[in-house]
Amino acid sequence: MMRVCTLIAAVVVFVLAGVSCTRVQPEPDTNVVANLAGLPTAYGELVSVTTAAPYPDWAQLWFVDDEGIIRMVRVQFEQKQIHNDVLVIPRQ
Numbered sequence: 186m187m188r189v190c191t192l193i194a195a196v197v198v199f200v201l202a203g204v205s206c207t208r209v210q211p212e213p214d215t216n217v218v219a220n221l222a223g224l225p226t227a228y229g230e231l232v233s234v235t236t237a238a239p240y241p242d243w244a245q246l247w248f249v250d251d252e253g254i255i256r257m258v259r260v261q262f263e264q265k266q267i268h269n270d271v272l273v274i275p276r277q
Contacts, residue, residue, distance in 0.1 A: 223267065228256045243268075252276075 229250030236244050242263065248256045253276040259268035 224258065228258070228271075229254070 224246075227250065228248040230248065231246055232249050233247040234244055235247065240259075243259050243261050246258045246260060248258070250256070255274040255276065257272040257274075259270075260266065
């Protein structure tokens with residue numbers, strides 16, 4: 186009888202623990218915008234597209250403007266996302 190009560194108490198504890206837990210939602214990446222239509226023409230001509238093995242879902246678009254400034258924009262085409270941080274490499 187004591188084993189049955191202990192087993193029932195353990196089951197009740199596990200059920201209550203499972204019910205009381207809430208799933209933690211991951212924080213959205215605030216550096217990513219879901220809008221591929223927002224690439225400014227001031228970035229210049231698209232000269233190359235590259236990928237990086239550690240980020241297989243992303244591609245890097247390389248632009249050069251009229252002043253020779255190089256910009257790299259990271260995009261994810263499947264989810265239609267563009268990263269807010271644009272790498273700007275000025276030329277001297």
